[in-house]
Amino acid sequence: MKIVERFVGEATILDITGDIDLSSSPDLRKVLLRELKEKRTPRVIVNLIAVRYIDSSGVASLVEGLKASRDTGMRFALVGLSKGAREVLQLSRLIKIFEIHDNEEQALA
Amino acid sequence: MPNPIANADSDVMISLHDLRVSYGDREILHGVNMEVKRGETLVILGGSGSGKSTLLRTLVGLEKPSSGEIWLKGKNLASISDDDLDEIRRKMGMSFQSGALFGSMTVGENVGLPLREHTKLEDSTIEIMTRLKLEQVGLGGFEDYFPAQLSGGMKKRAAVARALSMDPEILFFDEPSAGLDPIIAAGIDQLILELKQAFHMTIIVVTHELASAFLIADQMVYIDKGVIIAQGTPAEMKANPLPRVRQFFDRVAEPEVEQEMDYLQMLTATHRRPNR
Amino acid sequence: MLAYVGALARLTSQAAYYAFVGPFRGRPLRLGRAFSQAMEVGVRALPVLSLITFFIGLILAIQGAYELKKFGAIHFVADAVAITMTRELGPLITAIVVIGRSGSAFAAEIGTMKVNEEIDALETMAISPVQFLVTPKFLAMILMLPCLTIWANFMGILGGSLFGVLKADFTFVEYMRASVSALFMRDIVTGLIKSVMFGMTITAVGCSEGLATGQGAESVGKSTTAAVVMSIFLVVVVDLIFTSLFFFAGGI
Ligand SMILES: Nc1ncnc2c1ncn2[C@@H]1O[C@H](COP(=O)(O)OP(=O)(O)O)[C@@H](O)[C@H]1O
Ligand SMILES: [Mg+2]
Numbered sequence: 001m002k003i004v005e006r007f008v009g010e011a012t013i014l015d016i017t018g019d020i021d022l023s024s025s026p027d028l029r030k031v032l033l034r035e036l037k038e039k040r041t042p043r044v045i046v047n048l049i050a051v052r053y054i055d056s057s058g059v060a061s062l063v064e065g066l067k068a069s070r071d072t073g074m075r076f077a078l079v080g081l082s083k084g085a086r087e088v089l090q091l092s093r094l095i096k097i098f099e100i101h102d103n104e105e106q107a108l109a
Numbered sequence: 110m111p112n113p114i115a116n117a118d119s120d121v122m123i124s125l126h127d128l129r130v131s132y133g134d135r136e137i138l139h140g141v142n143m144e145v146k147r148g149e150t151l152v153i154l155g156g157s158g159s160g161k162s163t164l165l166r167t168l169v170g171l172e173k174p175s176s177g178e179i180w181l182k183g184k185n186l187a188s189i190s191d192d193d194l195d196e197i198r199r200k201m202g203m204s205f206q207s208g209a210l211f212g213s214m215t216v217g218e219n220v221g222l223p224l225r226e227h228t229k230l231e232d233s234t235i236e237i238m239t240r241l242k243l244e245q246v247g248l249g250g251f252e253d254y255f256p257a258q259l260s261g262g263m264k265k266r267a268a269v270a271r272a273l274s275m276d277p278e279i280l281f282f283d284e285p286s287a288g289l290d291p292i293i294a295a296g297i298d299q300l301i302l303e304l305k306q307a308f309h310m311t312i313i314v315v316t317h318e319l320a321s322a323f324l325i326a327d328q329m330v331y332i333d334k335g336v337i338i339a340q341g342t343p344a345e346m347k348a349n350p351l352p353r354v355r356q357f358f359d360r361v362a363e364p365e366v367e368q369e370m371d372y373l374q375m376l377t378a379t380h381r382r383p384n385r
Numbered sequence: 386m387l388a389y390v391g392a393l394a395r396l397t398s399q400a401a402y403y404a405f406v407g408p409f410r411g412r413p414l415r416l417g418r419a420f421s422q423a424m425e426v427g428v429r430a431l432p433v434l435s436l437i438t439f440f441i442g443l444i445l446a447i448q449g450a451y452e453l454k455k456f457g458a459i460h461f462v463a464d465a466v467a468i469t470m471t472r473e474l475g476p477l478i479t480a481i482v483v484i485g486r487s488g489s490a491f492a493a494e495i496g497t498m499k500v501n502e503e504i505d506a507l508e509t510m511a512i513s514p515v516q517f518l519v520t521p522k523f524l525a526m527i528l529m530l531p532c533l534t535i536w537a538n539f540m541g542i543l544g545g546s547l548f549g550v551l552k553a554d555f556t557f558v559e560y561m562r563a564s565v566s567a568l569f570m571r572d573i574v575t576g577l578i579k580s581v582m583f584g585m586t587i588t589a590v591g592c593s594e595g596l597a598t599g600q601g602a603e604s605v606g607k608s609t610t611a612a613v614v615m616s617i618f619l620v621v622v623v624d625l626i627f628t629s630l631f632f633f634a635g636g637i
């Protein structure tokens with residue numbers, strides 16, 4: 001898994017590539033929590049378009065990110081969910097809890 | 110979205126060749142052959158005492174076959190190294206017929222244990238994962254209960270949650286819905302279907318519930334007295350003409366097959382205590 | 386019997402591997418579990434162990450005095466108690482108390498887990514039952530048994546002093562001074578070496594009886610009884626071996 005950081009307007013976008021699994025989730029969590037703590041921008045958007053596989057440790061890390069964003073008063077959104085990722089969130093009944101957009105433009109609008 | 114760990118050269122997850130298993134000198138499985146493909150749900154049917162649990166226990170390496178071969182993800186269990194077996198087992202979940210929850214730990218600790226032992230995830234992440242899994246089996250909010258404080262059906266569901274904790278590639282369920290009320294049992298069926306869909310898991314289920322079996326199965330096998338006497342898709346099984354299988358599906362009581370002389374023999378035989 | 390001892394040795398070496406080598410091979414040690422075992426094995430044994438060894442010390446003093454009086458040497462009672470306690474009875478009584486409290490509990494705990502398929506569950510999760518269950522007990526035992534033994538020695542001497550002060554014209558301080566000067570370092574060290582060996586023996590027997598439990602609740606009871614009887618027997622055998630070894634090989 002690789003994470004690349006971009007700044008677009010008022011938002012930080014984290015582009016994630018690869019698999020989010022038991023071994024890579026701790027890194028995702030660290031980056032998310034740091035980003036949400038530093039508050040460099042009022043919004044953090046996680047772009048999952050290049051993620052092939054996400055397991056429940058990945059989902060749990062996203063939940064931690066969401067919680068941290070609520071605590072710090074930032075907006076936290078997911079974009080580019082694959083069908084599989086959607087199913088995983090659905091299975092955990094989290095699909096309605098996250099702010100989810102189809103693509104970056106929508107998320108930034 | 111197939112699991113990336115996929116073994117590219119083969120779609121066969123499990124195959125058994127002429128598998129024989131004994132307890133002591135009593136043979137329980139008399140030459141079982143079968144194959145399970147990646148992403149498939151296999152349902153194992155059969156009367157009680159026919160060897161279903163023994164088959165599952167052998168598949169996960171708890172019982173050693175007296176002869177025959179077990180291939181798991183392209184590796185022969187008989188000659189596998191301990192490290193390779195551990196590697197396979199980390200990607201495997203098993204929910205035992207009895208639940209087998211750790212009595213000295215809370216439900217949450219039970220579910221989180223493999224994660225704590227095998228991963229470097231933070232405690233907070235593990236806690237969220239644990240709650241997610243318990244939520245999936247309808248046990249949200251019970252993480253601080255001890256197994257002794259749960260009903261039989263709840264224990265079973267906690268065991269299912271624990272089997273799921275590492276997001277396994279292969280799941281083994283030994284009668285996951287036996288003793289559950291119909292609504293909860295339907296929830297477990299739904300969960301199995303969703304897991305298959307979302308994670309492309311290979312799932313092996315022992316069950317007595319026919320409705321559930323036909324709902325979740327891609328393939329079925331029917332074991333009778335340690336031998337697979339029928340196998341196929343649910344449709345093929347429905348059409349299977351074997352009387353034993355028909356009986357099971359039509360829920361007919363066992364006919365009196367024994368000859369009168371055998372029966373008399375059995376009743377009056379000189380008793381020998383089994384040696385332990 | 387030889388096969389049994391072989392199996393114990395194998396279990397002990399596996400537990401030791403996970404305790405001392407495993408951590409350097411990427412199998413981290415869970416010290417929390419060892420710590421809670423140490424509390425259970427060690428700290429909770431203190432009250433009963435203190436009482437028993439105090440009485441034993443007192444009994445030793447009385448019995449010793451009976452013999453010593455004949456030679457008009459009753460003032461040697463402090464030496465006799467101190468040496469017998471530290472070299473022999475301190476380690477042995479401690480081991481027997483620990484067998485009763487913890488050796489049996491190990492067998493019962495692991496036996497119950499065996500019957501409930503919990504051991505099987507650990508294996509299917511790729512968690513080694515030895516690493517997870519035996520190693521913390523092993524560490525707790527080899528650490529706590531020597532500590533308990535030192536405490537037992539002290540309580541025994543204290544018990545002896547009661548007789549010394551009441552019936553042998555010692556003051557308390559004199560009695561203690563006499564005890565200390567009677568002891569050599571080697572008396573204490575040989576006792577402690579024994580106690581470490583006892584700790585290993587008790588852990589190995591308790592855990593292997595637990596792991597060998599058959600089916601059904603009644604077999605847990607059988608394992609527990611077997612663990613206690615076998616541990617006492619083997620502790621005495623180990624005691625004999627080491628006592629002879631110290632005597633014949635080292636002259637100590
Ligand atoms: N640990 C064991 N030791 C001896 N016999 C056993 C053991 N477990 C099961 N059996 C025997 O093996 C047979 C098959 O049992 P099992 O596999 O549990 O059947 P099922 O799960 O189909 O009901 C039964 O006759 C049972 O008595
Ligand atoms: Mg069964």
